Amino acid sequence: MFSLENITRFIHEWLNGHFNPTFALFMEFGLVGVAAITLFAFLGLSLVWMERKVAAVMQIRIGPNRVGPKGIFQTTADTLKLLMKEGLVPDGADKFLFNLAPFIVMIVAMLILAPIAFAKNIQIWDINIGVLYLSAVSSLSVIGILMAGWASNNKYSLLGAMRSGAQIVSYELSAGLSVLSIVVMTGSLSIKDIILSQQNGWWIFKAHIPALISFIIFIIAVTAETNRAPFDMAEAESELTAGFHTEYSGMRFALFFLAEYINIFIVCAIGATLFFGGWMPLHIGNWQAFNHIMNYIPSSIWFFGKTIGLIFLIMWFRWTFPRLRIDQLLNLEWKYLLPISMFNLLLMTVVAIMGWHF
């Protein structure tokens, strides 16, 4: 059956057969870099198209349908337009930080890509503290946002960036605690081990109630972390302050815009890995025949299917609910999500110790 492993193995053997091992290693680095950038570009374009189509159908209208069949080249056209715009740097802005901020946000997104497993044995770096690495590096994106707000020399960008920063930092707690509850069940921080431990069923089915609560809290927390509605007060279009990326135009704005969609992809990939098994097909206990049939579907299809399902869920949230006010947002986190997730962690530990899971 089709598997990406064959391609990677073929490339690895070809390179090692023709060049000396160090050179082959560096060539592989380069190839992986190119693949990551291509994946990002492709993802950015298709996710924006998906969002516009999903929004349109929920609003009983047709989305973009003129540029290309069903409008699939619409985002390409928009990106070309953004490239041709003039990139203004405001007077009095801190030039170095102003130019650096979009790149920091993009680089953080690329760094998080490393431990994610896209298919069986397709993983850039299987570090033994995978989950901890993910939480740690994702906190760095706050720096990019604050840099953007400060360097714009605009009081309202600064206010928006501060609000955004406060929001991201608070919601990381709940997200981290929900991730921790799965780690408790698995017993290991490495992504590969977490996926392999879901060999006989996904965690959301095996650890029933606590995992479900964890999943709900995780989805709410990552929606807030990526500044998506209903938590997008910091960059709202019809409100007062237009957010930390007001002063950005042209290519720099395109980088922020694409980085937002890539962040969504990444947090959904993490959610799919932890709760739904990553690339692991749906296995039920020891129903061997059923499991064998499920294995025929390639693991990359499983992974992308689950991630896109979660992305659709986050888009569904955006087009249904209104915005929360900034104090209601922080209220929600500190008074509701954090106590519930702490209690849930306790519950999950009890379930793990007493063996009350499948």
Place this chain on the structure above:
Amino acid sequence: MIEEIGRTTEGDLIINIGPQHPATHGVLHLVITLNGETIKKVEPHLGYIHRSIEKMCESLSYRQFIYVTSRMDYLSSHINNHGCALCVEKGLQIEVPLRAQFIRVLMDELTRIASHELWWGAMAMDLGAFTPFFHAFRERETITDIMEKTCGARLTMNYIVPGGVMAELHPDFQKDVKRFIQLYKSKFEEYNELVTGNVIFQNRMKSVGVLSKKDAISYGCTGPVGRASGVFCDIRKLYPYDIYNKIEFEEITETEGDSFARYLVRLKEMQQSIRIIEQLLDNIPEGDFQAKTKAVLKLPKGEFYQRVETARGELGVYIVSEGGTTPYRIKFRSPGFSNLSALEHMVKGLKIGDLVAAMGSLDLVIPDIDR
């Protein structure tokens, strides 16, 4: 859209919510004094869409000036025309045939529903939910299609003339309106599910922008804004015109006076309008649709006043006539102007997000305020 235009001596920030809005409302310029995130003073600057309608009417005859008033509060254009026609008829002592009265009231209530639908979609959009806007426009399209078949226009109808209406109802009218009522009743539950019952909406609107009954009376707030604070000010009940005194419907009031109360008042008003339409639809009497009047209308010397209930509140039409073919002076008492003056009182001490919710719940249409 926002720029800092100065600081007061205590270090507060003065900002503009500029004339151009990404949302609905129209060209409203608010100058807000902020202390951190709390609002201290709101000053509306009006006049960006002043078109001197009242002055224009001084050079138009009594048949001609009605089309201009459609453009004042364009969401309830029938009701504006109705008020002007009633005032002219009061001056000339014209008796309007019963059929024309039924048609006028039917069109009025349909316009009221259409206006409230647009308000509902726009308010949800202000608060950040983009979907209800499109759902509201689906219902509004059905109503404007009905209007298009009978009156010929979709927004500025100009269908009511002194003496009756301009043309006979289209033969499909009753069938179309019945279909609309059925569609509306099935969708109303969805409105409650999507917006009213949603906990986020409720938290954004409850206790935001409270206007007490005494303040509502003293600022002159009428329409749903006044009724949500407990003031009984429905002109259709207090000073009935046309056949409103023969129809059964309730006047909706709430007591809290916050944004959620204004929201509920308008939703329930839509249901009462449906009730009125159902009572009238099958009982339209036969007869003329227009009374016979002279070709050139001349009001006798004197002053005439007529009030009607638009979707926003009480519209007053005041005509001063010197006996000629054109009025000497016309003055319109616009409902939005008095409602807007209560805005500062409502949002003092609240945050910027609350200002948007309060402004949305006031249902302002700026061309109505500026004329």
Place this chain on the structure above:
Amino acid sequence: MFLIDYIKDVYGAVRSMLKGMRMTGYYFTHHKEIITEQYPDNRETLKLAERFRGEVVLLHDEKNEHACTGCSACEIACPNGTIKIINKFDITPEGKKKKAIDTFVYHLELCTMCNLCIEACPTDAIKMAQTFEHSVYDRSKLTKKLNNDGSKLREGVE
């Protein structure tokens, strides 16, 4: 007790959110609810109401005759001077001078489509057409002459 209220709060909130999501989910899955009319593509099948106020036209029958006597009632009724009637004097076969219409000037750029001219016309000569695509590149094209060349008044109209 505080804990019971807390749990009731959370439960009520989650339930109301799920109801809202169910509604948008319904619209996502039922594509036949989409009501968009794809405008430039459906020009052939587009049908407007017959009373739709597009622009004023002068009715001509197959013999290129119209019913406008040049009485200027529409010009007087129009609130903002959109119509201008230019008359000429024809000599009838009996040798008398008769007023007839030379040009019916109609400024589409000023018209507010208020229908007062149609109401005022005593011979039902003008009516509203159902056209709505009035954009032009050159403003002078919006000043129209409504009576065709070589057309004359129909017999028997007064």
